[in-house]
Amino acid sequence: MKDPHTTRAQMVREIAELRKKVARMESSAQEYKELESEIQASRSYAEKIVETVRESLVVLNSDLVILTVNRSFYDTFKVTPEATIGKFIYDLGNGQWDIPELRTLIKEVLANCAVFNGYEVEYDFPDIGPKTMLLNAREISSSNIGSRIILLAMEDITERKLAQERVNEVIRQHQAILNHIPYAAWLKDSNGKYVTANVPFNQIFGVAPDDLTGKNDYDIFPPELAAKYEKDSREVITTGKRVLSECSTVDRGGRVQYLEKTETPIFNDMGVAIGIIGIVQDITRRKEAEITLQHSSTHDFLTGLYNRAFFGEEMERLAHSRMFPLSIVMADINGLKSVNDKLGHEAGDLLIRLAARIIQGAFRAEDIVARLGGDEFAVLLPQADKDVAEGAVKRIMGCAEIIDGTVSIAFGIATAESGEQLAETLRLSDMRMYRDKFDYKADNRN
16 A cells, blocks of 8 residues: 555655646747747838838748738739739749749859849830849848748839930930041030040040040040140030130140130930030141241241331330330341342341340340341340340350451440330430441441
């Protein structure tokens, strides 16, 4: 017969064990509820994120069954939740998603835990027509979920592609037009970046077509020239008006080129300037001709010094300036007529050029040295008193050609303190020069 005390103790232990098991079960149930709640919260959080994504987004399990999609997916592909959730991805929409490229993409994701971004797919969907989709895919593993899921984002870039194709077509048309322009021509966008250019542009500026697109002026030209070009382009876009300008540059051979640049705005249908068409003409020959003409109009053809007309203009300008005291030196070659009579005018011209070189070499860069005609020269010395003028004449008298008698020159010097005295100063220096010339003749007679 069993001891009743032993039986009672055993029953107490068994009851205690049962209570522990019940407690553990209750604890597990609570943990399960908490885990379920956490999973539901995570899923709700994830679904809210999915719904806020602008692109179409699909969540697949490892068997490629659709767990959820966002509103953008429904709107883009014209499907209902009933026909989507729980469906095998390749069965969706009567098999319209059974796309070879998509199969390859998902297979790579599952096999290699890979991430794909920007995978472009073109497909003609039965219900919505041809689409160009940019796919992004990645696998996500979760210990809470206990399985692998795939996020598949789809961006519909059909309109963007069509727009880019239209832009490219316009560029091709413009390129054809540019290629028939005999001058350097180009297109810029509203930000001043080059879109395209023709062959003459590339020849002048040494930029290959493939290296030009997307560049700005600072990528191509020296800083000073680039700043000017950028300013012109900005003015065209801002004002909507054509800008014409001239500039000079040095080509690859070191030769100075003069260019005339015209930039004209391109407007959209709303009248907003959205780009620029530019043309550059090489006007070097014309500019050199203008420079030559301008030089000949202000310089003496025999000596290269300023001529009488320019000397008179400078006299007028300096008379109204503040560059006083101002000295005038008059000079005349002694014995030129005798050289012409005995040796001919060619020898006389050589003597004139020699005298011009000697006289010009003695004065400052800011002084105006002119040949007034025949054997007569004049020099304007702004901001120079009598001592400065006399110092220049002494330098001339000390040169070898004067000392050895190759050439003889008479001088007259006078200084004006104001513009009102300038005409009298010219007359006085001329008179003193003739007095010096007379003394030279008298000395040679004796």
